[in-house]
Amino acid sequence: MRVYIAGSGAMGCRFGHSLSKTDHEVILLDNWEDHIQAIRENGLKVTGDFDETVKLPIMKPTEAVEVADLIILLTKADQLPKMLQDIKGIIGEQTKVLSLLNGLGHATTMRRYVPDESIMVGVTIWLAGLKGPGHAHLEGPGSIFLQNMSGDGQAVAHIVDMFNQAGLNATYDENVIESIWRKACVNGVMNPTCTIMDCTIGELFGTEGGLNLVQGIFKEFIAVARAEVGNIDEEGIWKYIMETSKKASHHYPSMHQDLIQHGRKTEIDYLNGAVVFKGKRVGISTPYCQMMTDMVHAKEAMLGLR
Structure with missing residues (x-):
């Protein structure tokens, strides 16, 4: 081929x-x-x-x-x-x-x-x-x-x-759409948080405040995903997130690489921003995702990327 x-x-x-x-x-x-x-x-x-x-x-x-x-x-x-x-x-x-x-x-x-x-x-x-x-x-x-x-x-x-x-x-x-939502959920809880706080995944998950933030974002992703695709394995996705946080503990996620390391515009509008958009269509409040989206957009603007 x-x-x-x-x-x-x-x-x-x-x-x-x-x-x-x-x-x-x-x-x-x-x-x-x-x-x-x-x-x-x-x-x-x-x-x-x-x-x-x-x-x-x-x-x-x-x-x-x-x-x-x-x-x-x-x-x-x-x-x-x-x-x-x-x-x-x-x-x-x-x-x-x-x-x-x-x-x-x-x-x-x-x-x-x-x-x-x-x-x-x-x-x-x-x-x-x-x-x-x-x-x-x-x-x-x-x-x-x-x-x-x-x-x-x-x-x-x-x-x-x-x-x-x-x-x-x-x-x-x-049923790859559920797998796509699972990956989006992983990225949505790790990428903007590590980017704004300039930390590795392990550093984020190693603090009580960081873990609370992750949980708040996670709940919004699950609520919107459930509204869009029906049944979704909330427990399994949370377990996967926690396993990934250990396996990639020393890793800076791709959004951090883009914005902090290389000064490039991010994909926030296709992650947390997409959850905000989809949530509004079905009447689900997404304050954590809105905050993450606004913070990343603000950082992009400070760097002259918007």
Whole structure:
């Protein structure tokens, strides 16, 4: 298969590195000039669980011309419409397009550019960070849960197999929307809090005040998720959050990496902000999520990002 990774930041590099170990053609797409140049000249440097450099082709999205068999979307949420517009020429009749973006509501955006039968959605809990242009730091175990929106799991079994050949621990999940809500809940309680308080996940969960804040945000996510998708495993998601807080205790979440470390706009509107929006539609009050959204927006404004 010809596989494009649309958005080759930290997670895109994680997937590019893993898929480079298979016999499929893997192409990175990104718009960061220094990153593109570093990978073209020196290859993708990987540290952490691995210490190696792999050669991968990389180009700007508008430079891609050969039709894809699979496109893996790993952009930032607010960059998704432009990415889909830029790569529309490589989306053929048989192309599958998989969104693994953080946050909520991306299938709605995809439907403007991709037919329903070509859309896949999923969630990944792999961790990754960028140390600089062309340098990814990869640590810890992870997994992928995905679903074909047409409902035909057999039609994408070869894609699940490819991910597993690459060691990415993929599972076809007929109820992936709940998994997406679970991941959004994890990000919603960890990302803005660690960003505003400039702390690791372990530091946040290691204080009584931090844990109280996490619990308040969590309850709002669960209430809105239950209103949208019906039955949801509140106890299981809370257990998962606590397990994740231990496994990733030394980790700064992606929103902290974006805003504090690199001065980039965040995905808050697709996490806590989305919960505020959805909550208003169904009459659920979300003061914790509103506060987190306002605080992150305020920080973005202070840095000249809004």
